[in-house]
Amino acid sequence: MTDTSAHVPQTISYPAESRPSSRWSQDHLDPHVVVLFGACGDLARRKLLPGMAHLVLSDLAPDIRIIGTSLEEHDSATFRTYTREAVEQFGLHPMTEEQWDLFDDRLEYVPQSAGPEALAAAVATAEQALGEGVRRLHYLSVPPKAALPVIEMLRDADLVARSRVVMEKPFGTDLASAIQLNARVHETFDESQVFRIDHFLGKEAAQNILAFRFANGLFEPIWNRNFIDHVQIDIPETLGLDQRANFYESTGAYKDMVVTHLFQVLAFVAMEPPTALEPRAISEEKNKVFRSLMPIEPRDVVRGQFTGYTDLPGVSPDSDTETFIAMECRLDNWRWAGVPFYLRTGKQMAEGKRIISIAFREAPRSMFPANSGVGSAGPDHLTFDLADESKVSLSFYGKRPGPGMRLQKLSMQFSTGETEAAGDVLEAYERLILDAMRGDHTLFTTAEGIESLWDRSRQLLEDPPPVKPYAPGTWGPNAIHQLVAPHAWRLPFEREWRAKK
Numbered sequence: 288m289t290d291t292s293a294h295v296p297q298t299i300s301y302p303a304e305s306r307p308s309s310r311w312s313q314d315h316l317d318p319h320v321v322v323l324f325g326a327c328g329d330l331a332r333r334k335l336l337p338g339m340a341h342l343v344l345s346d347l348a349p350d351i352r353i354i355g356t357s358l359e360e361h362d363s364a365t366f367r368t369y370t371r372e373a374v375e376q377f378g379l380h381p382m383t384e385e386q387w388d389l390f391d392d393r394l395e396y397v398p399q400s401a402g403p404e405a406l407a408a409a410v411a412t413a414e415q416a417l418g419e420g421v422r423r424l425h426y427l428s429v430p431p432k433a434a435l436p437v438i439e440m441l442r443d444a445d446l447v448a449r450s451r452v453v454m455e456k457p458f459g460t461d462l463a464s465a466i467q468l469n470a471r472v473h474e475t476f477d478e479s480q481v482f483r484i485d486h487f488l489g490k491e492a493a494q495n496i497l498a499f500r501f502a503n504g505l506f507e508p509i510w511n512r513n514f515i516d517h518v519q520i521d522i523p524e525t526l527g528l529d530q531r532a533n534f535y536e537s538t539g540a541y542k543d544m545v546v547t548h549l550f551q552v553l554a555f556v557a558m559e560p561p562t563a564l565e566p567r568a569i570s571e572e573k574n575k576v577f578r579s580l581m582p583i584e585p586r587d588v589v590r591g592q593f594t595g596y597t598d599l600p601g602v603s604p605d606s607d608t609e610t611f612i613a614m615e616c617r618l619d620n621w622r623w624a625g626v627p628f629y630l631r632t633g634k635q636m637a638e639g640k641r642i643i644s645i646a647f648r649e650a651p652r653s654m655f656p657a658n659s660g661v662g663s664a665g666p667d668h669l670t671f672d673l674a675d676e677s678k679v680s681l682s683f684y685g686k687r688p689g690p691g692m693r694l695q696k697l698s699m700q701f702s703t704g705e706t707e708a709a710g711d712v713l714e715a716y717e718r719l720i721l722d723a724m725r726g727d728h729t730l731f732t733t734a735e736g737i738e739s740l741w742d743r744s745r746q747l748l749e750d751p752p753p754v755k756p757y758a759p760g761t762w763g764p765n766a767i768h769q770l771v772a773p774h775a776w777r778l779p780f781e782r783e784w785r786a787k788k
């Protein structure tokens with residue numbers, strides 16, 4: 288056989304040779320000072336501090352020093368204790384005493400009240416300790432209203448040069464505020480320095496959608512309206528809002544989950560093949576999907592609120608905030624014309640899952656008699672489970688063993704957890720922090736993309752349907768069934784994933 292691996296011509300228009308894709312490369316990583324704003328918040332405690340510990344100790348990012356800052360009056364010693372507790376409680380990789388000592392040394396704390404000069408001084412000391420060629424990564428894990436004050440502080444502290452800034456969602460609350468936020472951010476940081484994070488795109492399983500679609504010739508020919516009947520992106524959560532109700536009250540499920548995570552995942556499912564695994568090419572295709580998204584009509588949306596939500600501290604007794612949302616979306620393009628995309632997410636639901644279901648069209652005619660079981664368990668499905676242990680399943684009808692011709696739903700299933708590489712899985716924030724330090728925008732969202740999504744959301748935001756109550760531990764208000772009729776929600780699964788052998 289001819290070896291075609293060498294000298295395969297580059298058939299794509301970019302990246303140009305002078306600007307190679309850094310995605311997946313194991314290039315040397317510059318030393319970094321990470322300034323973590325909101326270092327005492329929920330996200331930092333559960334994900335960012337444990338993630339940074341793993342990056343340092345696994346040698347993926349050995350040369351970093353972290354300066355925590357928030358409104359709390361910690362000093363570096365108490366912040367180290369706080370961080371140790373966070374890593375022990377939420378870290379996915381247990382640390383030895385020796386490893387802790389190594390990480391502990393890299394942590395400092397500057398309270399927000401100490402002002403820009405104190406922050407600048409702490410960064411300068413950390414940079415000296417790291418030596419030549421140090422870059423800065425500012426991670427804004429703060430509530431949306433704090434983002435611009437933090438950016439002003441970075442400007443006042445003269446910490447903009449050699450830096451990148453990771454911004455947390457939601458990026459605005461509507462089109463006007465998103466445009467204004469982007470414009471204000473651009474007064475201080477160039478777009479190339481800004482990394483708008485969407486941690487769903489950092490999940491191994493989300494990237495596996497790209498691999499599955501674009502590394503194989505098998506599925507792409509049937510990835511369109513001729514073969515696909517409908518798509519579901521279903522992310523129910525069992526979590527409540529006890530600690531976050533105050534924040535959530537002004538956000539709700541649409542802004543917290545849909546306009547960010549679910550639409551980003553939808554873009555990976557629906558986009559055209561990108562010309563390269565490169566930020567511009569990927570963003571271009573995602574943004575085309577967002578531009579094709581038909582405006583979200585209030586009549587295609589069911590908003591819900593779990594009973595008991597209004598009793599939570601920080602929630603108005605007559606709150607209209609949705610803790611649940613289900614909706615039908617349409618893409619106005621050739622590939623997806625006529626194919627509904629059903630999205631659902633909510634808090635305090637019956638199960639916690641992150642499922643994408645691609646339902647294929649059924650066979651047009653059947654030689655099997657009606658009582659054979661053909662079609663009785665719904666259409667053939669390709670299912671992606673976005674859990675850390677990424678899974679993919681393809682279901683189809685097959686013959687039940689024995690006499691006669693009885694049909695049953697069978698499936699071919701794959702789970703990363705059952706492979707030798709299971710231990711290599713990176714948590715989403717670990718991957719994305721690493722990508723931001725490398726300057727790789729591939730998995731981050733753009734100002735243009737965010738603005739398109741807010742634009743398509745205008746009607747829903749101006750005229751939301753009233754929230755309907757649902758009992759905690761259920762699948763949402765009953766109206767969700769009418770929304771998808773004649774189809775049915777895939778969750779709860781009738782047939783669960785096969786248990787690990």
Ligand SMILES: NC(=O)C1=CN([C@@H]2O[C@H](COP(=O)(O)OP(=O)(O)OC[C@H]3O[C@@H](n4cnc5c(N)ncnc54)[C@H](OP(=O)(O)O)[C@@H]3O)[C@@H](O)[C@H]2O)C=CC1
Nearest residue numbers: 325326327328329330357358359428429430433455456457
């Ligand atoms: N929690 C989560 O699961 C996720 C959160 N996010 C996003 O991450 C961001 C942070 O969320 P989360 O950690 O939950 O929020 P929290 O309210 O738990 O934490 C916010 C942090 O920001 C600090 N802070 C508040 N106001 C200011 C200010 N004006 N200047 C500087 N620091 C300030 C707080 O300080 P102090 O503690 O002293 O009050 C706290 O450390 C939000 O944008 C959220 O949307 C994204 C994905 C998931």
Ligand SMILES: O=C1O[C@H](COP(=O)(O)O)[C@@H](O)[C@H](O)[C@H]1O
Nearest residue numbers: 486487524526543544548641715
């Ligand atoms: O961004 C958010 O995501 C989490 C769900 O993330 P996951 O990785 O645990 O699936 C959600 O609970 C939270 O409300 C939202 O802000």
